[in-house]
Each structure stands twice: as structure tokens, then as C-alpha cells.
Amino acid sequence: MFDMFQDKERGRFGDDESAPSRSTPRVTGSSDLVDITACLHAESKPGMKEVGAIRVSNDGDDTKAQWLPKSQVEFSLTGRRQRSKQGLGVEIVTVTLPEWLAKDKGLI
Numbered sequence: 001m002f003d004m005f006q007d008k009e010r011g012r013f014g015d016d017e018s019a020p021s022r023s024t025p026r027v028t029g030s031s032d033l034v035d036i037t038a039c040l041h042a043e044s045k046p047g048m049k050e051v052g053a054i055r056v057s058n059d060g061d062d063t064k065a066q067w068l069p070k071s072q073v074e075f076s077l078t079g080r081r082q083r084s085k086q087g088l089g090v091e092i093v094t095v096t097l098p099e100w101l102a103k104d105k106g107l108i
Contacts, residue, residue, distance in 0.1 A: 032099045036107055039082060039090040040075070041065045056095060058107060060084040066105040073097040 038056040042065075052070040060082055073095055080092040095107075102108040 033096055034099045034102050034108060035094055035096050036102060037078070038093055038095050038107065039065075039084060040077075040093045041084070041090055044070075054093075054095075056093065056107070060090055062086050062088070064106075066107065068095070068097060068101070068105065072101055 036058075038058060039060040040054060040056055041062055042055040044053045053067045054070060054073070054075060055065045055067050056075075057065040062084055074097075075093045075095045078092045078094060081089050082092055084090045097107075099108070
């Protein structure tokens with residue numbers, strides 16, 4: 001039975017309640033994508049084993065180049081070329097990829 005003179009267990013409109021604690025991180029809306037400038041050493045062609053991948057490096061060293069899946073990156077040619085450490089000409093590209101992938105491949 002309701003007694004209007006008895007202290008309420010709960011404040012009016014939840015005034016005495018604390019906000020629920022968050023166990024998951026709040027979405028900030030910021031992107032986790034990064035743009036890097038890299039040397040393009042190779043691009044897989046249809047019919048090759050590595051379907052849909054590009055091979056890039058930061059410094060033009062073919063021995064340090066990493067394969068990146070085209071399904072997770074976007075790249076565009078800058079129109080510039082550079083001589084690689086092995087003496088070959090490589091295209092300079094701008095690659096947009098997730099930050100975790102760039103870190104995992106040692107590109108940042």
C-alpha cells in the first residue's frame with residue numbers, strides 16, 4: 001500500500017540514481033583510417049595466387065615490401081616515380097588503410 005508520508009525508495013524521476021557504468025567504449029565517430037605514401041612494388045593480376053593484393057614499402061626497399069589485400073585498402077597513383085634500393089623504378093602511391101593493418105605490416 002502506498003503511504004505518501006513514507007520516504008521513497010527512489011527519488012522523483014530517478015534524481016538520486018547514478019548513470020549506468022559503460023563497459024564498452026563509446027563510439028567517437030572518428031575514423032581509424034590512415035593515409036600513407038608508399039612505393040608500389042607489385043600488384044596482383046587476375047589469375048595469380050594472391051588475388052587482389054598490392055605490395056608496398058615505405059622506403060623503396062623490395063626486401064621490406066609487404067602485401068596488402070585490396071579488399072582492405074584503397075590506393076591511387078601519384079604520377080611520381082622513384083628508384084628503388086635495388087635500382088628498379090617504382091611508382092609512388094597514396095594508400096588508405098586501417099591503422100591496425102598499417103601497424104601490423106610495419107608501415108607506420
